[in-house]
Amino acid sequence: MVAQDAHAHSAPQGFIRKYIFSLDHKVIGIQYFFLALTAVFVGMFLSVLMRIHMIWPAASLPLVGEIKPETYLSLLTMHGTIMVFFVLTTAPQGGFGNYILPIQIGAPDMAFPVLNMLSFWTTFVGFVVILAAFFVTGGAPLHGWTGYPPLSALQSAGPGEGLGADLWITSIAVFCVASLMGALNFITTTLDLRAKGMTLMRLPLTVWSWFITAILGLLAFGVLLSAGILLLLDRNLGTSFYVPLVIVNGQVMGHKGGSPLLWQHLFWFFGHPEVYIAILPGMGVASQILSTFSRKPIFGYKAMVYAMLSIGFFGFMVWGHHMFMSGMSPYSAFAFSILTMCIGVPSAIKTFNWLGTMLKGRIRFHTPMLYAIGFVSLFVSGGLSGPFLAQPVLDIPLHDTYFVVGHFHLIMGVAAIFGIFAATYYWFPKMFGRMMNETWGRVHFFITLAGTYAIFMPMHYLGMAGQTRRYSEFTQVAYQAKLVPLQTFMTYAAIITITAQFIFVINLFWSMFKGPKASDNPWEATTLEWTTTTPPPHDNFGGVTPVVYHGPYEYGVPGAPRDFVMQTDPATVSTH
Amino acid sequence: MADATLQHDSVHGLPGAYEAPLFGAYSKKVGMWLFLASDSLTFGALLFAFSYNRLYTTPWPTPFHAQSIANATVMTACLLSSSLTMVLAVFASQRGDRAWTRNWLLATMVFGTAFIVLHGMEWSKLIGEGLTIPGFPRPASAAAGELADVSKNVPQFPATFFGLTAMHMLHVTIGVIYLGVVAFRKWFLPILGVLWIAGYILIPSDNVFHYGIHALLLGLIISAVILFLKPKDYDAHDVEVSGLYWHFVDLVWMFIFPLVYLMSTKIR
Numbered sequence: 015m016v017a018q019d020a021h022a023h024s025a026p027q028g029f030i031r032k033y034i035f036s037l038d039h040k041v042i043g044i045q046y047f048f049l050a051l052t053a054v055f056v057g058m059f060l061s062v063l064m065r066i067h068m069i070w071p072a073a074s075l076p077l078v079g080e081i082k083p084e085t086y087l088s089l090l091t092m093h094g095t096i097m098v099f100f101v102l103t104t105a106p107q108g109g110f111g112n113y114i115l116p117i118q119i120g121a122p123d124m125a126f127p128v129l130n131m132l133s134f135w136t137t138f139v140g141f142v143v144i145l146a147a148f149f150v151t152g153g154a155p156l157h158g159w160t161g162y163p164p165l166s167a168l169q170s171a172g173p174g175e176g177l178g179a180d181l182w183i184t185s186i187a188v189f190c191v192a193s194l195m196g197a198l199n200f201i202t203t204t205l206d207l208r209a210k211g212m213t214l215m216r217l218p219l220t221v222w223s224w225f226i227t228a229i230l231g232l233l234a235f236g237v238l239l240s241a242g243i244l245l246l247l248d249r250n251l252g253t254s255f256y257v258p259l260v261i262v263n264g265q266v267m268g269h270k271g272g273s274p275l276l277w278q279h280l281f282w283f284f285g286h287p288e289v290y291i292a293i294l295p296g297m298g299v300a301s302q303i304l305s306t307f308s309r310k311p312i313f314g315y316k317a318m319v320y321a322m323l324s325i326g327f328f329g330f331m332v333w334g335h336h337m338f339m340s341g342m343s344p345y346s347a348f349a350f351s352i353l354t355m356c357i358g359v360p361s362a363i364k365t366f367n368w369l370g371t372m373l374k375g376r377i378r379f380h381t382p383m384l385y386a387i388g389f390v391s392l393f394v395s396g397g398l399s400g401p402f403l404a405q406p407v408l409d410i411p412l413h414d415t416y417f418v419v420g421h422f423h424l425i426m427g428v429a430a431i432f433g434i435f436a437a438t439y440y441w442f443p444k445m446f447g448r449m450m451n452e453t454w455g456r457v458h459f460f461i462t463l464a465g466t467y468a469i470f471m472p473m474h475y476l477g478m479a480g481q482t483r484r485y486s487e488f489t490q491v492a493y494q495a496k497l498v499p500l501q502t503f504m505t506y507a508a509i510i511t512i513t514a515q516f517i518f519v520i521n522l523f524w525s526m527f528k529g530p531k532a533s534d535n536p537w538e539a540t541t542l543e544w545t546t547t548t549p550p551p552h553d554n555f556g557g558v559t560p561v562v563y564h565g566p567y568e569y570g571v572p573g574a575p576r577d578f579v580m581q582t583d584p585a586t587v588s589t590h
Numbered sequence: 591m592a593d594a595t596l597q598h599d600s601v602h603g604l605p606g607a608y609e610a611p612l613f614g615a616y617s618k619k620v621g622m623w624l625f626l627a628s629d630s631l632t633f634g635a636l637l638f639a640f641s642y643n644r645l646y647t648t649p650w651p652t653p654f655h656a657q658s659i660a661n662a663t664v665m666t667a668c669l670l671s672s673s674l675t676m677v678l679a680v681f682a683s684q685r686g687d688r689a690w691t692r693n694w695l696l697a698t699m700v701f702g703t704a705f706i707v708l709h710g711m712e713w714s715k716l717i718g719e720g721l722t723i724p725g726f727p728r729p730a731s732a733a734a735g736e737l738a739d740v741s742k743n744v745p746q747f748p749a750t751f752f753g754l755t756a757m758h759m760l761h762v763t764i765g766v767i768y769l770g771v772v773a774f775r776k777w778f779l780p781i782l783g784v785l786w787i788a789g790y791i792l793i794p795s796d797n798v799f800h801y802g803i804h805a806l807l808l809g810l811i812i813s814a815v816i817l818f819l820k821p822k823d824y825d826a827h828d829v830e831v832s833g834l835y836w837h838f839v840d841l842v843w844m845f846i847f848p849l850v851y852l853m854s855t856k857i858r
Contacts, residue, residue: 124619211607211609233627236628253725253753272643
């Protein structure tokens with residue numbers, strides 16, 4: 015344990031201490047952000063290779079050559095893993111959480127700055143290790159991001175299951191350690207470093223979402239760490255935790271008596287909370303932005319907090335709904351099914367509160383607002399198929415089809431990505447001191463929203479038509495021939511959508527250097543990060559600790575001089 | 591509460607600028623509690639793996655004789671005594687008695703080391719009698735006998751036994767190094783180096799601990815980095831936080847001892 019008493023550190027001198035091994039949560043947040051940006055482009059590149067291979071299986075591509083079926087499985091595995099761990103977990107929590115959370119609660123830094131730095135660099139090592147899996151003998155592993163044994167547990171099970179799979183598991187284990195360090199830092203900071211007056215019910219919903227996400231991460235990643243260690247033992251020391259008696263290529267393997275289901279239980283006990291780790295920060299950001307740009311208080315602040323808490327709570331009790339296919343007892347399946355549908359209740363509360371926030375608001379359609387609305391839209395579209403999949407009786411036929419692929423991409427993939435985009439457009443002025451280009455932001459938004467629906471909506475129809483997922487080639491399969499035109503359409507949509515992301519990157523880097531200078535509070539928002547200078551000084555508030563008198567979403571308060579009351583405004587007007 | 595607030599402010603050096611911490615504890619203590627929450631889930635997953643295997647493998651072997659149990663009981667006594675000395679170390683540090691803080695910490699480390707050494711001898715004995723997993727270097731004597739049969743017929747038994755106890759042994763080792771750093775700071779590094787080299791030379795190469803001893807080298811490097819980053823004098827708070835960790839490691843043993851030893855005993 016490196017326990018640091020922090021904050022004592024003064025502004026660092028020299029390039030390395032200032033930008034590379036920095037203790038400043040703001041620099042670390044930006045490091046996380048760019049790590050995730052790199053990762054998302056790697057992941058996107060892999061996905062477009064998969065889409066191209068699906069409809070033109072024989073095509074020879076520049077750089078990668080012809081994609082073989084096993085290469086397709088490697089692409090699938092690495093796309094999933096990189097996206098889930100190094101984008102959806104890293105960007106919202108490590109990136110924006112790190113940068114914004116301490117400022118929003120009025121702290122000069124995280125509670126343990128050294129641990130924060132270690133957390134980032136450990137994540138970085140994990141990313142390098144997982145990328146290394148592409149370049150070793152046999153290539154990247156084939157077992158999917160869920161890593162089900164026996165495929166993942168046997169060295170001889172496939173071309174990527176040698177060193178590549180070891181690197182994959184090592185990377186995941188390293189990532190677990192990094193996430194644990196990050197999570198306990200976030201929780202301690204929120205508990206201990208809130209400015210005077212920043213009571214729990216005055217925390218911005220973003221802080222609540224990062225806080226709850228950190229609790230989920232703290233409890234979930236420890237389990238994955240154990241599961242990964244046992245998998246490494248099975249692979250390298252010949253134990254049989256996950257491997258029953260198996261025969262590969264006519265040869266009896268040395269394992270005996272293990273249970274692949276044990277891995278599924280441990281993995282999904284982590285895996286389901288992981289879904290909420292990805293989406294909860296997006297919910298927080300959406301709440302923040304919808305309230306700010308509707309110029310209205312968030313509808314049902316407390317309900318939002320309790321909804322997030324109950325989503326986090328139930329998130330730990332529903333892992334079995336990923337395992338309906340495993341021959342689970344119908345009684346357990348029934349329990350998991352009911353608990354899963356319970357999550358629909360807080361999710362609906364959140365959705366209606368977002369709509370209620372916008373209702374009769376004076377909405378300003380800036381890019382962050384568009385993305386927040388896009389988030390709500392995708393959350394609803396992806397979420398509605400959730401209660402269907404929560405029924406074992408429907409899940410069993412649908413689980414291995416594109417229906418599930420469409421479902422989780424909409425809700426946990428793209429909705430979370432929209433949360434990240436919203437956060438980027440919203441906090442960019444604070445982070446880099448300049449405004450992003452609005453016009454290109456809107457162009458980017460509309461292409462991305464339309465493209466997203468064009469890619470993932472048809473997957474639901476494909477799934478209901480019975481097209482199985484994970485298969486690399488189906489163009490020559492007679493009974494699936496009628497579905498190929500739809501797949502082709504999705505591939506074109508994917509290529510267009512991915513190309514449109516370069517608009518975002520160019521806008522990001524161009525605005526970083528050439529954009530118009532941002533004022534301290536360009537969105538006329540109320541939370542603490544907008545009370546300090548842009549970008550914030552090393553200790554966030556220039557040596558003073560702010561004092562909070564108001565709740566986080568005081569817009570349109572009667573009797574106030576402006577249409578918003580900042581949290582640090584003197585207590586002359588009565589608010590929450 | 592007032593006392594906690596005072597500690598909190600003195601830790602952060604900014605008197606009165608913050609809301610009172612939610613649990614009335616200073617940050618390092620909260621951080622350690624959170625780490626322990628996470629670590630208990632890590633051990634929880636291993637215990638789940640053990641129970642899961644045990645429940646669906648019938649019959650689960652019960653090969654341990656009275657000798658193993660006697661040995662494990664002595665080990666348990668060592669750990670329990672170490673918890674007592676740890677408490678005394680925390681008390682000593684809170685009344686500002688530096689000499690006795692160090693003495694009690696040293697006693698805790700001695701008990702912890704005794705636990706590790708006894709546990710290592712126990713492992714070596716069991717491996718010699720045939721309780722092995724395929725990845726271990728295996729002495730010639732391990733080929734036959736009751737435990738060799740158990741390893742062959744129910745590979746889950748040695749796998750869960752060594753998995754759980756190795757994870758726990760690793761935690762105890764980390765704990766001893768942690769206490770050593772708190773008690774002796776940089777003077778602990780050469781001690782650790784000597785232990786590492788002596789262990790590597792003295793333990794025969796067909797023993798797993800010949801390689802396992804490298805954990806001490808890793809501990810040496812990490813301790814050196816921490817001491818380089820924070821070359822400070824550790825105070826009563828640090829002793830208390832290290833105590834939390836130590837008691838947790840003891841507590842975990844109180845689950846492992848009955849589950850993997852007492853419940854796997856041959857009763858005649």
